[in-house]
Amino acid sequence: MTDTQRQATTESDDVLAVPLRHPWRWASALVLGLLFAWLAVELWNNQNIDHATIGNYLFNSRILSGAVMTVFLTFAAMAVSTVLGVLVAGMKLSANPVLSFLAWFYVWVFRGSPLLVQIVFWGYLGLLFSEIVFGVPMTDIVFLRANTNALIPPLVAGLIALTLNQTAYSAEIIRAGLLSVDSGQREAAYSLGMSPLRTFSKIVLPQAMRVIIPPMGNETISMLKDTSLLSVIAVLELYTAATRIASQNLRQVELLLVITIWYVVMTTALSIPQHYLEKRFGRGTGAQDGILDRTLSRAWSALRRRSDARG
Amino acid sequence: MADDDDALIRVRAVRKRFGSREVLKGIDLTVRRGEVAVLLGPSGSGKSTLLRCINHLETVDGGRIEVGGHLVGYSPKKGKLYEMTPRQVADQRRTIGMVFQRFNLFPHMTALDNITAAPLAVLRQPKRDARARAMQLLDRVGLADWAGHYPAQLSGGQQQRVAIARALAMDPEVMLFDEPTSALDPELVGEVLAVMRELARSGMTMVVVTHEMNFAAEVADQITFMDDGAVVERGTPDEVLTRPRNARTREFLQRVL
Numbered sequence A: 001m002t003d004t005q006r007q008a009t010t011e012s013d014d015v016l017a018v019p020l021r022h023p024w025r026w027a028s029a030l031v032l033g034l035l036f037a038w039l040a041v042e043l044w045n046n047q048n049i050d051h052a053t054i055g056n057y058l059f060n061s062r063i064l065s066g067a068v069m070t071v072f073l074t075f076a077a078m079a080v081s082t083v084l085g086v087l088v089a090g091m092k093l094s095a096n097p098v099l100s101f102l103a104w105f106y107v108w109v110f111r112g113s114p115l116l117v118q119i120v121f122w123g124y125l126g127l128l129f130s131e132i133v134f135g136v137p138m139t140d141i142v143f144l145r146a147n148t149n150a151l152i153p154p155l156v157a158g159l160i161a162l163t164l165n166q167t168a169y170s171a172e173i174i175r176a177g178l179l180s181v182d183s184g185q186r187e188a189a190y191s192l193g194m195s196p197l198r199t200f201s202k203i204v205l206p207q208a209m210r211v212i213i214p215p216m217g218n219e220t221i222s223m224l225k226d227t228s229l230l231s232v233i234a235v236l237e238l239y240t241a242a243t244r245i246a247s248q249n250l251r252q253v254e255l256l257l258v259i260t261i262w263y264v265v266m267t268t269a270l271s272i273p274q275h276y277l278e279k280r281f282g283r284g285t286g287a288q289d290g291i292l293d294r295t296l297s298r299a300w301s302a303l304r305r306r307s308d309a310r311g
Numbered sequence B: 001m002a003d004d005d006d007a008l009i010r011v012r013a014v015r016k017r018f019g020s021r022e023v024l025k026g027i028d029l030t031v032r033r034g035e036v037a038v039l040l041g042p043s044g045s046g047k048s049t050l051l052r053c054i055n056h057l058e059t060v061d062g063g064r065i066e067v068g069g070h071l072v073g074y075s076p077k078k079g080k081l082y083e084m085t086p087r088q089v090a091d092q093r094r095t096i097g098m099v100f101q102r103f104n105l106f107p108h109m110t111a112l113d114n115i116t117a118a119p120l121a122v123l124r125q126p127k128r129d130a131r132a133r134a135m136q137l138l139d140r141v142g143l144a145d146w147a148g149h150y151p152a153q154l155s156g157g158q159q160q161r162v163a164i165a166r167a168l169a170m171d172p173e174v175m176l177f178d179e180p181t182s183a184l185d186p187e188l189v190g191e192v193l194a195v196m197r198e199l200a201r202s203g204m205t206m207v208v209v210t211h212e213m214n215f216a217a218e219v220a221d222q223i224t225f226m227d228d229g230a231v232v233e234r235g236t237p238d239e240v241l242t243r244p245r246n247a248r249t250r251e252f253l254q255r256v257l
């Protein structure tokens, strides 16, 4: 305690505030910790799991390039689908009935069918249409004629499938975000002479982001794992890479554990940018700090206290 | 009231319907340059709707509105009136500032950024000029020290003063106020009225919807009393507030005074 603090507590009319204690938080943390430790030990001692294999394959080059492919697919599909999602959301909210029907129809189709079916559809498009022709319909004018399988290799088919499917979900999230912004905001921007497009990009969308980002973080994490579905059309992402290796060495469980570790590492890494985006778009709202902030600041002040006590 | 060459705002026989309900039933209003016009009337009489029609936040179903000699929301061509594109409407709104009952500041921007947003995006002012002008305006409304604060960190009175500065940053010819002090705690009303008083003295043309009778009596050049979508009585503050001829005006004044 510093001198001024001691002085303050001896003043008779001053109250020394003792923060509310939370003994149950500590008790529950202890119980959970023990449970997890027990589970880890059980897994580790399982005779059917060869731990050396896990270690050997964790940084195997085929696994690593599979992980890189998974990250690429996730980011590419999320980036394009977010842009398309803003478009579809805007269309759905539009006063133009043709646009809003189109958007509604799009969401209906892509949310209504299983992602796996969509992936297979794009992957085997060549069976339906052997050639893709760009030209003016009902005439002989042709700009481009290409073999479907050459134009859409599995990787592209997978990207199209993930992107179009995700667009439907993102559009709904973005639409909800846009609706959450008070109509007075739009009116204020209009009254200042801002065009509808500028009002949307400068005023409405930034405020909607606060509502949009948390579920979009969720979607990104889902996407990361949904990329494994592309194994059905033989895109060499993390899951496909693992199953290929396992089919040779017959260490299925070990390789699944290897990629599980990678999926966990990647989803953990994803929550960091999400955290900072939430902070960035929460400006001016006095939004409460999340667990990452609280943990960090608590650790920081604990360190400070300790060094104060020593110094 | 006779047409006046000096008129900055000229509202003629304006009608507005929401569904089957007619909320403006042929309104006339003329405001000359530099004049302050106050609109009075009970709740639901159509005051806000009239203001919103003046800057085309609502379309009209009949009659015409001119600001600065230009028809609001429509361009006359070959004897017909064509509805303006959103772009043209936006251009027209630059000259008409509006202050809302619930401030409507942009919560994700600081006070300063609220004020510079439109000058930067619409007028394409250089950033330095826009900021310098915004600081001047903040100073004018007595908030020079609050430039970096977000709306949530400001009191209602402060927010409304920032909102006034934000509208002024576009150098409007006319300022519309829709009950600018109704959402404020009583002790904060004065600071906003003081800014408006100063603005009126500086020669700004203003249309003000308010229930602040002392302000109306002191600042208004003309008062229009509306009821049920129609103008019931109009005149100088003295005529309308102290010697009202219409029974509905008298009844209303008795309730609010």
Ligand SMILES: Nc1ncnc2c1ncn2[C@@H]1O[C@H](COP(=O)(O)OP(=O)(O)OP(=O)(O)O)[C@@H](O)[C@H]1O
Pocket (backbone or CB within 6 Å): B018, B023, B041, B042, B043, B044, B045, B046, B047, B048, B049, B050
């Ligand atoms: N967007 C809308 N849709 C349907 N009806 C509306 C709309 N806006 C206003 N009205 C109706 O129009 C009438 C006039 O409303 P207005 O807001 O202009 O009244 P006001 O005089 O400003 O009242 P107040 O003092 O309560 O603000 C009211 O009956 C209101 O319910």
Ligand SMILES: [Mg+2]
Pocket (backbone or CB within 6 Å): B047, B048, B049, B178, B179
């Ligand atoms: Mg109103």
